[in-house]
Amino acid sequence: MSNPDSGISDLPHLSHSRLQKYITCPEQYRLYYLERLRPKQEAAARVFGAVMHLALAEYFRKERDPLATFREEWTACQKFQLRYSQRESWQKLNQIGEALLQEFLAEEARKFEQVFAVEAKFHIGASNVAAPLVGTLDLVAQLEGKRTLVQDWGQRLGGARCAPLRPAHRLSSGGTGGGADCDLRVGKKARAANHLAFTERTPEQQVEYLRKMEIVSLQITDRVFYKRVGFWCRQCEFLPVCTRNEKKVRETLVRIG
Numbered sequence: 001m002s003n004p005d006s007g008i009s010d011l012p013h014l015s016h017s018r019l020q021k022y023i024t025c026p027e028q029y030r031l032y033y034l035e036r037l038r039p040k041q042e043a044a045a046r047v048f049g050a051v052m053h054l055a056l057a058e059y060f061r062k063e064r065d066p067l068a069t070f071r072e073e074w075t076a077c078q079k080f081q082l083r084y085s086q087r088e089s090w091q092k093l094n095q096i097g098e099a100l101l102q103e104f105l106a107e108e109a110r111k112f113e114q115v116f117a118v119e120a121k122f123h124i125g126a127s128n129v130a131a132p133l134v135g136t137l138d139l140v141a142q143l144e145g146k147r148t149l150v151q152d153w154g155q156r157l158g159g160a161r162c163a164p165l166r167p168a169h170r171l172s173s174g175g176t177g178g179g180a181d182c183d184l185r186v187g188k189k190a191r192a193a194n195h196l197a198f199t200e201r202t203p204e205q206q207v208e209y210l211r212k213m214e215i216v217s218l219q220i221t222d223r224v225f226y227k228r229v230g231f232w233c234r235q236c237e238f239l240p241v242c243t244r245n246e247k248k249v250r251e252t253l254v255r256i257g
Ligand code: SF4
Pocket: 024, 025, 026, 027, 028, 031, 227, 228, 229, 230, 232, 233, 236, 237, 238, 239, 242
């Protein structure tokens, strides 16, 4: 167990994924970051998201065909034991990846006129927040005449399938930059054009984001952790902990060092 007095060191930094996890469920945050519990088998959707992320990054970094990268990497994943949900399979995710990337190449890729950076790290300190916000912008590019920040699309590709959050629970990422955000998500219909959404963040929304950061960082520092039960529990890897199914905990989870 973590030292109960070590609140500040429990929060070395904030990141978009830490914020998302806390807002989804504070207990999920605690089990993941403080108890350091991890699933023995990685979720297939998460690995799929990482492969999509890599395919897009290689495309923007080296102009490598994203379909070639995706096929190579996702085929290699066949030999690993991944955790598929009831509605997922390697083949289904393969079809989704192929369809999304084909559509991306046909309709979206040409909109990116100039690439300034791929996987650019950032570190922002805010006076109202106990810990700095760190993260990576997957892409900084000129898109249809506008300098645009693309944040974390690979993770969203996977994450959206793992645990879709209701709009009210999703954090805007607009506080991290002055441009527009591009949010590529996988929904029921896996069409890139349907899920490539651009949102201008107003100054008010940026202030709101900073306020959310402040509240979440204070809650974590004060060790305010509680179960936020909802539809996302069905896909939460920590469900056996919450339902006290110790056999399943032993079978499915491991504590990392
Ligand atoms: S099962 Fe539900 S309540 Fe428990 S940690 Fe996961 S999201 Fe939170």
